[in-house]
Amino acid sequence: MDVGFMVKSTIAAVASPAGIGGIGIIRISGPRSISIASRIFQPAVKTGKGQLNPIILVSHRIYYGHICDDRNGQHLDEVLLAVMRAPRSYTREDVVEINCHGGPAAIRSVLDLVLRQGARLADPGEFTRRAFLNGRIDLTQAEAVIDIINARTQEALKVAALLTFLMRWIPKKGLPVTTKLKASGKTP
Numbered sequence: 001m002d003v004g005f006m007v008k009s010t011i012a013a014v015a016s017p018a019g020i021g022g023i024g025i026i027r028i029s030g031p032r033s034i035s036i037a038s039r040i041f042q043p044a045v046k047t048g049k050g051q052l053n054p055i056i057l058v059s060h061r062i063y064y065g066h067i068c069d070d071r072n073g074q075h076l077d078e079v080l081l082a083v084m085r086a087p088r089s090y091t092r093e094d095v096v097e098i099n100c101h102g103g104p105a106a107i108r109s110v111l112d113l114v115l116r117q118g119a120r121l122a123d124p125g126e127f128t129r130r131a132f133l134n135g136r137i138d139l140t141q142a143e144a145v146i147d148i149i150n151a152r153t154q155e156a157l158k159v160a161a162l163l164t165f166l167m168r169w170i171p172k173k174g175l176p177v178t179t180k181l182k183a184s185g186k187t188p
Contacts, residue, residue: 011122021102037096059085092134140167
């Protein structure tokens with residue numbers, strides 16, 4: 001994939017686990033994420049006359065309202081919308097997370113609407129790839145994200161977290177990571 005296209009495009013994907021649950025999360029990242037959210041999100045803030053107020057989406061705030069279909073104004077779902085402006089986000093890009101109901105139809109309808117607004121479907125691991133390319137995390141941390149996601153037991157989660165800590169701590173002590181690995185007999 002062309003990295004220039006990837007970083008300039010706005011991506012979206014379901015960020016919550018597959019299946020049915022109470023909450024489903026749609027994550028959007030890229031230069032158009034906030035403008036896309038602004039077009040489809042209707043805040044539940046009313047004036048004294050019952051009219052809805054347009055709002056400016058401020059970073060690191062959560063807003064309550066509805067996702068509305070731009071073609072007919074129909075409310076698709078009642079949501080919480082979180083906004084994280086660059087560079088203070090996981091990808092160091094503008095990021096929006098839409099917390100909708102977790103049924104497959106609700107999640108799909110919100111994601112489809114986001115994609116119709118100009119985002120493209122993210123490739124697997126693309127949010128983490130962008131965090132790496134934008135200098136938010138290093139390669140070791142990117143690998144640790146995968147280990148943490150794939151941990152199936154508390155023990156595996158503890159090991160992944162410990163390895164993440166060690167990979168950050170060892171270089172700060174002036175030792176190359178391979179020195180400690182060789183000393184343990186686990187050379188790469």
